[in-house]
Amino acid sequence: MIALPYNCLDTKSSTSMSELVQCNMRYYNACYTMWPSLSSCRNAGTDSEGRCEGMRILLADQGAEWNEEVLTFDQWLKGDQKAKAVFGQLPGFQDGDCVLYQSNAIMRYLARKHGVYGKDLVTQSRVDMMNDGVEDLRVKYLRMVYQNYEEGKEPYIQSLPAELKHFERALRENNNGQSFIVGNEISFADYNLVDLLHNHLVLAPECLKEFSLPLLTCVLVSERERSDLTG
Incomplete structure (x- = not known):
C-alpha cells in the first residue's frame, strides 16, 4: 500500500x-x-x-x-x-x-x-466525524445539482469558502497540513473528501485557488502523486 x-x-x-x-x-x-x-x-x-x-x-x-x-x-x-x-x-x-x-x-x-478506518476507537470516531462532514456538504451539492442547478449554481459556489474552510482547518490542525484529515494514516474519509473535491473542481475549476484553500489543493496534488505511484 x-x-x-x-x-x-x-x-x-x-x-x-x-x-x-x-x-x-x-x-x-x-x-x-x-x-x-x-x-x-x-x-x-x-x-x-x-x-x-x-x-x-x-x-x-x-x-x-x-x-x-x-x-x-x-x-x-x-x-x-x-x-x-x-x-x-x-x-x-x-x-x-x-x-x-x-x-x-x-x-x-x-x-x-483494507485497514483504512483507524487503529483505535477514538481515531475511528474522528474519521466518522470527518466523513459525516463530507456527506453533509455532498447532500447540499446534490440538492443544488438536481433541484436548482441553473439558478442555484452561483450562490452555491459563493457559499463554498464557508463550507470548505472546515476541512482546511482540520488539515491545518493535524500536523500543520503535513498528514491526513485524521491522524498520520490515510482513511476512507480522505478518499471520500478527494471524490467530493473532484466534483467541485468540475463545477468551479478555480474554486480552491480563488478561495485561498492551499491545503485542500495539496490534497489533490498528493492524490495525483499517489496515483502515479500506484498506476
Missing part, C-alpha cells in the same frame, strides 16, 4: 481534472463487484462519477481489483437487481457472500477490510 501524506511544502502547478482522475477510471476484473448508480450528476453538466467514485479511489489506491456491472435504466426496471436492493436503489456491492447497498456502508466495509 502506498501511504504518502499530504505534503504542502511541495505545491506543484495547477493540475487538470483529466490528470487528477485518470487513476480513478481504471476498471479491474477480480474479487469485488460493484453496481454503480444509474444516474450521476453528469446529467446536470457537472460530470460527476456518481456515488461509487470514492470506492474506486480507495480500491485503486489500496491495489485492490474489482469489476463493475453497469445497468441501463431498462435493465434495472425489468431485471431482478431492483428487487434485491434493500432500499430499492444503487450502488450495490458484492464481496463473496457479502452483498451490501448504501454507499457509506460499502465505504466502511472496504475501509475495515
Whole structure:
C-alpha cells in the first residue's frame, strides 16, 4: 500500500481534472463487484462519477481489483437487481457472500477490510466525524445539482469558502497540513473528501485557488502523486 501524506511544502502547478482522475477510471476484473448508480450528476453538466467514485479511489489506491456491472435504466426496471436492493436503489456491492447497498456502508466495509478506518476507537470516531462532514456538504451539492442547478449554481459556489474552510482547518490542525484529515494514516474519509473535491473542481475549476484553500489543493496534488505511484 502506498501511504504518502499530504505534503504542502511541495505545491506543484495547477493540475487538470483529466490528470487528477485518470487513476480513478481504471476498471479491474477480480474479487469485488460493484453496481454503480444509474444516474450521476453528469446529467446536470457537472460530470460527476456518481456515488461509487470514492470506492474506486480507495480500491485503486489500496491495489485492490474489482469489476463493475453497469445497468441501463431498462435493465434495472425489468431485471431482478431492483428487487434485491434493500432500499430499492444503487450502488450495490458484492464481496463473496457479502452483498451490501448504501454507499457509506460499502465505504466502511472496504475501509475495515483494507485497514483504512483507524487503529483505535477514538481515531475511528474522528474519521466518522470527518466523513459525516463530507456527506453533509455532498447532500447540499446534490440538492443544488438536481433541484436548482441553473439558478442555484452561483450562490452555491459563493457559499463554498464557508463550507470548505472546515476541512482546511482540520488539515491545518493535524500536523500543520503535513498528514491526513485524521491522524498520520490515510482513511476512507480522505478518499471520500478527494471524490467530493473532484466534483467541485468540475463545477468551479478555480474554486480552491480563488478561495485561498492551499491545503485542500495539496490534497489533490498528493492524490495525483499517489496515483502515479500506484498506476
